[in-house]
Structure formats: C-alpha cells, structure tokens
Amino acid sequence: xxxxxxxxxxxxxxxxxxxxxxxxxxxxxxxxxxxxxxxxxxxxxxxxxxxxxxxxxxxxxxxxxxxxxxxxxxxxxxxxxxxxxxxxxxxxxxxxxxxxxxxxxxxxxxxxxxxxxxxxxxxxxxxxxxxxxxxxxxxxxxxxxxxxxxxxxxxxxxxxxxxxxxxxxxxxxxxxxxxxxxxxxxxxxxxxxxxxxxxxxxxxxxxxxxxxxxxxxxxxxxxxxxxxxxxxxxxxxxxxxxxxxxxxxxxxxxxxxxxxxxxxxxxxxxxxxxxxxxxxxxxxxxxxxxxxxxxxxxxxxxxxxxxxxxxxxxxxxxxxxxxxxxxxxxxxx
Amino acid sequence: xxxxxxxxxxxxxxxxxxxxxxxxxxxxxxxxxxxxxxxxxxxxxxxxxxxxxxxxxxxxxxxxxxxxxxxxxxxxxxxxxxxxxxxxxxxxxxxxxxxxxxxxxxxxxxxxxxxxxxxxxxxxxxxxxxxxxxxxxxxxxxxxxxxxxxxxxxxxxxxxxxxxxxxxxxxxxxxxxxxxxxxxxxxxxxxxxxxxxxxxxxxxxxxxxxxxxxxxxxxxxxxxxxxxxxxxxxxxxxxxxxxxxxxxxxxxxxxxxxxxxxxxxxxxxxxxxxxxxxxxxxxxxxxxxxxxxxxxxxxxxxxxxxxxxxxxxxxxxxxxxxxxxxxxxxxxxxxxxxxxxxxxxxxxxxxxxxxxxxxxxxxxxxxxxxxxxxxxxxxxxxxxxxxxxxxxxxxxxxxxxxxxxxxxxxxxxxxxxxxxxxxxxxxxxxxxxxxxxxxxxx
Numbered sequence: 001x002x003x004x005x006x007x008x009x010x011x012x013x014x015x016x017x018x019x020x021x022x023x024x025x026x027x028x029x030x031x032x033x034x035x036x037x038x039x040x041x042x043x044x045x046x047x048x049x050x051x052x053x054x055x056x057x058x059x060x061x062x063x064x065x066x067x068x069x070x071x072x073x074x075x076x077x078x079x080x081x082x083x084x085x086x087x088x089x090x091x092x093x094x095x096x097x098x099x100x101x102x103x104x105x106x107x108x109x110x111x112x113x114x115x116x117x118x119x120x121x122x123x124x125x126x127x128x129x130x131x132x133x134x135x136x137x138x139x140x141x142x143x144x145x146x147x148x149x150x151x152x153x154x155x156x157x158x159x160x161x162x163x164x165x166x167x168x169x170x171x172x173x174x175x176x177x178x179x180x181x182x183x184x185x186x187x188x189x190x191x192x193x194x195x196x197x198x199x200x201x202x203x204x205x206x207x208x209x210x211x212x213x214x215x216x217x218x219x220x221x222x223x224x225x226x227x228x229x230x231x232x233x234x235x236x237x238x239x240x241x242x243x244x245x246x247x248x249x250x251x252x253x254x255x256x257x258x259x260x261x262x263x264x265x266x267x268x269x270x271x272x273x274x275x276x277x278x279x280x281x282x283x284x285x286x287x288x289x290x291x292x293x294x295x296x297x298x299x300x301x302x303x304x305x306x307x308x309x310x311x312x313x314x315x316x317x318x319x320x321x322x323x324x325x326x327x328x329x330x331x332x333x
Numbered sequence: 334x335x336x337x338x339x340x341x342x343x344x345x346x347x348x349x350x351x352x353x354x355x356x357x358x359x360x361x362x363x364x365x366x367x368x369x370x371x372x373x374x375x376x377x378x379x380x381x382x383x384x385x386x387x388x389x390x391x392x393x394x395x396x397x398x399x400x401x402x403x404x405x406x407x408x409x410x411x412x413x414x415x416x417x418x419x420x421x422x423x424x425x426x427x428x429x430x431x432x433x434x435x436x437x438x439x440x441x442x443x444x445x446x447x448x449x450x451x452x453x454x455x456x457x458x459x460x461x462x463x464x465x466x467x468x469x470x471x472x473x474x475x476x477x478x479x480x481x482x483x484x485x486x487x488x489x490x491x492x493x494x495x496x497x498x499x500x501x502x503x504x505x506x507x508x509x510x511x512x513x514x515x516x517x518x519x520x521x522x523x524x525x526x527x528x529x530x531x532x533x534x535x536x537x538x539x540x541x542x543x544x545x546x547x548x549x550x551x552x553x554x555x556x557x558x559x560x561x562x563x564x565x566x567x568x569x570x571x572x573x574x575x576x577x578x579x580x581x582x583x584x585x586x587x588x589x590x591x592x593x594x595x596x597x598x599x600x601x602x603x604x605x606x607x608x609x610x611x612x613x614x615x616x617x618x619x620x621x622x623x624x625x626x627x628x629x630x631x632x633x634x635x636x637x638x639x640x641x642x643x644x645x646x647x648x649x650x651x652x653x654x655x656x657x658x659x660x661x662x663x664x665x666x667x668x669x670x671x672x673x674x675x676x677x678x679x680x681x682x683x684x685x686x687x688x689x690x691x692x693x694x695x696x697x698x699x700x701x702x703x704x705x706x707x708x709x710x711x712x713x714x715x716x717x718x719x720x721x722x723x724x725x726x727x728x729x730x731x732x733x734x735x736x737x738x739x740x741x742x743x744x745x746x747x748x749x750x751x752x753x754x755x756x757x758x759x760x761x762x763x764x765x766x767x768x769x770x771x772x773x774x775x
Contacts, residue, residue: 006658006692007422007669009757011743012685013344013501017705017750019698076698118699118751220708269703274715276708325713325735326339326573327586 017217019117022269023077025218029209030084030264036191036205037198040146041092045198049087051096055103056083063112070116078117082106085125085264088199089257089304090132091143098136102128122311123271126304133304143195161196162189163256166247167300176244189254200257210263219267222279223286227262228253230287238295246295258290261303271311278314278321285310334539336564337574340711342744344501344567344665346540350624350631351504355512357635358648360432364407364639365676366392367419367427371468372475373399378428384411389438389615392428395463401476402466406617406637409433418672420661420681427676430639442612449519451526451610458527458610465609466616466679470601471495471506471570472662474680477602481527483591490594492525492533493579494603496548497563497570499538500663503683505620506600508633510537510544513604517548518555520607525557528596533558534579535600538565567665568742572597574711586738601682621645621677625686627653636677642684643673657692660685665743695752706745706755712738716745720755723762728769731762737770739763 037045060079064072086106090099106128114120133140143161160168162183169179184194192202199206213219231252238246252258257265266272266286273282286306293302369375376393386392386405393403409432416424437443453461463478483489498506510517521533535552537545539562549560561579568574573584575597582593590597598606601619608614617638624631629650636645642659646652652673660667661681706716714735722730736759745755 004657005669005671007671008658008692008694009754009760010664010666010668010741011747011756012658012660012664012667012669012687012692013747014695014752015342015344015748015750017748018695018752019701019750022701022703022750073698116699118701269701272702274702274704274707274717322715323707323710323713324339325586325738326577326711327583327588327738328713 019076022218023081025216026081026213027077027084029212032205032208033088033199033202034084036202037088040192040201041144041198044092048090048092048094048099049084051099052087052103053080053083055100056107059104059107060112063108076117079107082111082124086128088260089125089129089197090140092198093144094139098132098139102132105131118270120270122308123265123268126265126308130304130308145195146193146201161256162194163294163300176247186250186254197257200260203254203259206259206263222276223267223272223283224262226280226283227266227286230284231258231291234287234291256301257303261307266307271314273314273317275321275323278317281317281321282310282314285313334562334564335578336566337569337578337711339713340709340744341566342709342747344747347501348504349502350622350633351507353632355508355620355633355635358640358645360407360435360637361640361644362432363412364430364432364637365417365427365641366403366406366430366639367417367425367676367678368393368403369425370403370474370679371401372473376400376403378414380411380428382411382413386411386430387436387438389441389617399476399479401468402464404466404615404617405430406639407432408436418675420668420670420675420678422671441614447515448611451523453610455527455529458523461610462606467602467605467609468679469599470605470619470679471599472680472682480596481524483528487591488594489528489530489591489596491530491580492521492528493575493595493597494521494533494535494600495570495575495597496535496537496544496600497575499567499570500665502624502685503622503663505622505633505682507541507544509600509604509620511547514547514551516607517600517604518551518558519611520603521558522555523606523610524598524603531557534561536561536563536575536579538563538569540565568711568744571711571740571742616679619679621681622683623649624683627655627688628686638679639676641674641676645684646673653686655688656686657689658687660687666741697753698751700751700753703750705748705750709744709748711742711744712740714738716755716759719762720753720758723758728762728765732766736762736766
C-alpha cells in the first residue's frame with residue numbers, strides 16, 4: 001500500500017473549469033447567432049459555416065502533425081471557435097475557396113506560427129477576416145439580403161450593409177432624414193433582419209450568448225460593457241453636436257459587427273488584458289478606435305481593425321495596469 | 334456578511350465529519366515523537382535510552398528563540414533516539430517511547446472541571462505557555478509564546494481568533510468550538526490578558542451555524558469577546574485575509590499582523606493555552622480530523638502526539654483499497670505523506686484520504702491567459718507571471734512581481750483551467766528569492 005501513495009505539492013484539489021469546457025462553452029454561446037444566420041441566410045450560411053470550421057480543424061491538425069510534430073489537440077475546441085467566428089464574419093455568398101484561404105491565414109499564420117493555443121498575440125479569426133477583406137474587397141462587402149435567398153446559392157440579391165448605406169449617403173451629401181428611411185428599423189436590426197455578415201446581424205442572439213458566457217464565468221462583463229459604453233457615449237456626443245451629420249448612438253450599437261466584436265472577439269482571453277482595469281482600458285480603446293474608423297475612416301466598419309490594434313497594445317496594458325497587491329499602499333493601518 | 338475583498342475561491346466544503354463528536358483514541362504501543370515539530374529550530378532531547386518518563390514530562394528543550402519544548406505524550410521507557418520519517422517525508426530525529434500504562438505527572442489536572450478564574454500575571458502566562466510547548470495549531474506551528482511577546486514600540490489593540498477552518502473536509506476546530514466552548518472562552522481571555530487587550534473577535538464561517546450560535550450564547554458570559562460570522566470563502570483562514578475580513582485593516586506587504594495592532598491565534602491554540610495555564614497540561618495531544626469520501630467513518634479523534642497515523646486510519650474504518658493519496662492537513666494546503674507510519678505531530682489538523690482517481694493531477698495545457706489566477710489570488714498577485722518568471726529562472730523579476738507576498742494558498746493552481754502547476758513554480762521561485770534576500774542582508 002505504502003508504495004502506491006502519490007506525493008505531490010498542494011493544492012490537492014482542482015476546480016471544475018478546464019480548457020475544453022471553456023472552449024466548448026464559447027461554441028455553445030455562439031449557437032444562437034449561428035442559428036439566426038441560418039434562418040436569414042439559408043443554405044449558403046450552413047455551407048460556408050461548415051467549410052470554415054472543417055478547414056480550420058484540418059489545417060490545425062496538419063500543422064501540428066507534420067510541421068510542429070506535436071500530438072494534435074484539435075479536440076480542445078479552439079479551432080472550432082476560430083472557424084465558427086470566421087464564418088460569422090463573412091457574407092453568406094462568399095466563394096468557398098476564399099473561406100479556405102481565410103482559414104489558412106487564421107489558423108496557419110495567426111495562431112500556429114506563434115505556438116498554438118494561448119500563444120497568439122492577435123485574434124486568429126480577426127486576422128483571417130481582415131486578410132480576406134483586404135484581398136477580396138468586393139466579395140467580402142456584398143451582402144445578400146436576409147430571407148430572400150434561403151435556398152439559392154449564387155447570384156443572390158445583394159445589398160450594402162446599414163453602415164455602408166449611412167457612410168455612402170453622407171459622402172454623397174444626402175440628408176440624415178433621407179438616409180434613415182433607407183436603413184432597417186431598429187427592431188429589425190436588433191433581432192437580425194438586415195444585410196450583413198452571417199453572425200453579426202442579430203444583436204439579440206449575440207447578447208444571449210454573451211450572458212451565457214458571463215454566467216458560465218468564461219468572460220467577465222468588463223470588456224463588452226466598456227467597449228459598448230464607449231461607442232455609445234462617443235457617438236452620442238457626436239449626435240448631440242450635430243444630428244444632421246452624425247447618426248444616433250443606438251444605430252451604432254446595433255449596426256455592423258460591434259456586438260459580435262465586443263462580446264466574442266474583444267473578449268478572447270488569449271488576446272485581451274489580464275487585470276480588470278486593463279480590460280476596461282482595452283474596451284475603451286476598442287470603442288474609441290471603432291468610432292474613429294466608422295465616422296472618419298475609409299472603411300464603413302472599424303470593429304476588426306480596432307480590436308486588432310488594441311490586441312497589439314495588450315502587453316503594454318498588462319505591464320502598466322497590474323492588479324492592486326494586498327497591503328501595497330497602506331502603511332501602519 | 335463580512336469577508337475579505339480580493340480574490341478567493343469556493344472549493345466544495347465536504348465537511349463529512351462535522352457531526353462526529355471528538356473521540357479519544359487508544360494509546361499506541363510505541364510513540365514516535367519527532368524533534369522538529371515547530372516552525373524554527375528543532376528541539377534538543379534531554380532524555381536518554383532506557384529512561385522512564387511520565388505523561389507531561391519534558392523530554393526535549395527549546396533550542397533557540399524560535400523553538401519549543403516537547404513533552405512525553407505517553408508514559409513508558411525511552412526505546413531509542415533515532416531517525417524516523419515524519420510528515421515532511423524526510424527522515425529526521427525522533428524520540429521513540431515504548432508505552433507502559435498511562436501515568437501522568439502529579440501536577441497536571443486531568444479533570445474536566447472548568448477553571449475560569451485567571452490567577453496569573455501577563456509574564457506568568459507567557460512563561461506557562463512557553464513551558465507547555467505550545468505552537469500555532471492551525472498548521473503553521475509558530476511557537477505561541479513568541480507570537481505573544483509584543484515587540485517594543487508596538488501595541489496590540491485586539492486579538493483575533495481563527496475559527497474559520499476554511500480548508501475543505503477539516504472539522505477539528507469546528508468540533509472543539511462546539512464541545513469545548515467554555516474552555517475556549519477562558520483560553521481566549523488568558524491570551525487577551527497576556528497581550529493586554531480588552532477586545533477579541535472569533536471569526537467563524539457561516540457554514541458552521543451551530544458553532545456561531547453556541548459561542549454567541551457563551552460570549553454573553555465573557556467580557557470583550559465578539560463572534561464574527563463570515564461568508565464562506567477560501568482562504569479566509571489566512572492571517573492577513575482574516576484580519577481584513579474582521580476589522581478591515583490591511584497588513585502591509587512583508588509585515589506581521591502586529592503592524593495593524595492585531596494578534597491572530599487559532600481556536601485549537603486557544604484551547605491548548607487554557608489547558609496549559611489553568612490545568613498545567615503541556616501540549617501532548619490534539620484533535621485530528623480523519624476524513625475522506627472513501628473513508629467509512631469520517632471522525633474527529635483526540636490523539637496523543639506520536640501516535641502513528643495508521644492507528645487513526647484504522648479507527649475511521651480500515652484504509653480503503655482505492656486509496657491514492659493521504660494528506661496531512663486539508664486538501665488545499667496540506668502535505669501528501671509517503672508513509673502510514675508517520676506520527677501525529679503538533680501541527681497535524683487532519684488526515685485526508687483521497688481515492689486513486691482524485692489523487693492525480695489534471696493534464697497540462699498551454700496558458701490561455703484567461704486571467705482566472707489573477708482574479709482569485711487573495712494577495713492581488715499575478716500568479717501566471719510569477720510562474721513564468723520561475724520557469725525561466727528570473728528571480729529578480731519574480732521578486733518585483735511580489736513572489737514573497739504569496740501565502741501559498743493554492744487558489745491559482747486550483748482554478749487554472751489549463752491545469753498548470755502555478756503554485757509549484759511559485760514555491761520554487763519563493764525559495765530561491767528568499768535565499769537571495771537573506772544573502773543580501775548578510
């Protein structure tokens with residue numbers, strides 16, 4: 001008996017969280033947004049989502065097996081998340097080969113070159129998306145209209161996103177009242193009945209996923225709340241200054257990839273800060289950059305760029321904003 | 334309800350033995366009394382092979398300022414002074430006594446009669462505590478008389494009694510509070526007198542409502558003792574966390590509780606103080622919780638020091654076949670032992686039996702930078718960072734990240750979803766940085 005006793009350092013208990021549970025928890029949280037996209041964009045959405053996930057898994061497996069010579073860890077679920085997020089960030093009629101290239105960049109370049117799960121400085125899905133956006137600008141920005149082409153695969157009716165409508169309208173010098181008549185109602189935008197990338201259309205579905213993740217303690221409220229609040233306040237101030245030139249803050253919250261970005265992309269644990277203060281600052285930076293790009297930048301949407309830029313700042317934030325140590329400042333009670 | 338502010342975790346409580354009254358364990362045939370039972374220097378033996386000793390007789394003397402006396406826990410003949418494996422896992426010097434009968438020194442009061450009248454001066458109390466060889470029974474085993482000698486220029490404002498027992502499974506302090514409430518209260522008043530304070534708080538987590546109620550009722554009879562129910566959160570029994578929870582003060586980094594006017598003592602220690610001062614009884618026995626999910630009768634045993642743990646395990650029902658690990662102490666901070674023949678020592682609060690499948694570590698993944706270790710660290714450190722600097726042997730970086738503030742509570746390793754051995758690495762670093770700091774002072 002004595003020979004078989006295990007001796008190891010304390011603690012001898014382990015909590016119930018593990019990497020797999022966290023990763024599959026994120027996948028669970030993405031299910032509402034995925035289902036909404038299937039409902040509005042039909043069979044094209046299902047195909048592109050499957051292709052994205054399968055390519056991410058295969059690429060990770062191949063790299064681990066043949067280049068890094070590690071035992072493959074694809075069942076940790078992180079490749080599935082990257083695939084799913086990548087799909088949720090593209091239009092449903094994107095040519096499939098482009099999706100595969102996006103997956104190669106996301107997993108191959110942004111994740112595995114740095115050493116795989118946990119080592120990547122940038123969010124892999126966002127790197128993949130931005131690569132596709134720059135390489136295939138036309139295909140990446142013509143969105144099928146929802147509910148029109150559920151069973152059709154190509155040559156669908158397409159239209160610009162709501163953010164595009166506003167940006168182009170303002171550039172042409174249309175008045176804000178005219179522009180507002182061309183965008184969907186806020187209720188439609190909230191539930192997802194508008195053109196856009198697969199997963200970003202329904203704020204409702206994304207928020208549901210976010211609440212689930214907070215409840216499961218996968219993320220904390222800090223990044224999403226500070227991100228969304230910053231966008232709301234910044235665009236709110238602009239709106240108060242000149243409502244004819246700047247659209248109202250509620251529109252900004254519901255349009256484009258903001259919800260998806262704030263709740264699923266910016267909160268990626270690997271590429272966000274470690275301390276609560278750091279997280280708040282990270283969200284603030286993401287919010288400011290998003291509004292700057294949306295309002296004054298060349299692109300109608302700035303969420304991906306904003307988060308990637310802030311990803312680059314994370315090491316600095318981690319250095320500058322450590323948690324307050326116990327007994328650090330107080331002297332002699 | 335009060336608790337400490339930063340960090341903390343909630344491991345499953347599993348207080349399986351909380352309803353089992355304290356049982357007196359039969360004497361062993363041979364008692365093995367290690368000479369190193371306190372934090373600090375080991376004691377010097379003053380008996381020789383063949384000597385006859387009675388229960389309570391001094392057999393080893395305190396060897397330096399931070400050290401303690403050791404008394405014979407049994408009567409009989411000194412068989413030998415030799416090496417034996419103790420709870421540290423190493424062979425160290427111990428006194429072996431062949432037990433013959435149970436003959437006590439005449440001046441020890443063995444009765445259960447409560448003596449609540451305190452007849453001694455401050456100095457006499459501290460001398461009696463020193464003579465009785467009392468050390469902190471919460472597990473740290475720091476000599477109690479040293480802790481009660483308030484350094485010059487400092488003043489104690491209150492006494493805090495640790496009845497938190499935040500470690501899962503352990504119930505020895507809980508049972509003591511319920512069964513020896515009056516003795517405990519007198520013990521607390523003795524300690525209050527020795528450090529010249531008029532206020533004492535007993536911190537108890539609210540998973541022990543019976544203890545809170547019982548002591549609250551008793552406290553009406555004793556002046557200046559207040560019961561403080563606390564919200565359950567590990568590691569509330571950490572000195573600094575407990576002070577923060579009860580009186581809201583933060584002990585500065587690297588300083589002792591007296592810096593904020595507090596002295597902290599464990600419930601078990603207060604009881605031992607009562608017995609030493611009022612009954613002349615040195616520290617020769619203690620309550621040990623014997624527990625575990627696979628154990629037949631989880632129980633609390635009043636055990637003589639030096640009893641081999643195999644006897645305790647037999648008393649709780651024989652050792653289960655699927656046993657993979659036996660822990661001296663609780664599951665969060667206790668030490669895994671490598672032998673069943675190690676003896677009960679002053680600092681042993683429990684014996685926890687873990688089945689094979691729970692005794693192995695979980696697989697290790699890459700750090701996913703989830704920051705859970707940061708949010709649970711009760712000292713506000715960044716465990717992932719210190720563990721990393723430890724892995725690459727950057728001691729000066731670890732020092733600047735506050736490695737010496739680590740209280741080794743294990744919340745980081747407990748919570749890490751990647752199963753990383755954070756505390757193992759932090760301990761290595763703490764050890765090295767400690768050596769560097771001591772070398773610097775020379």
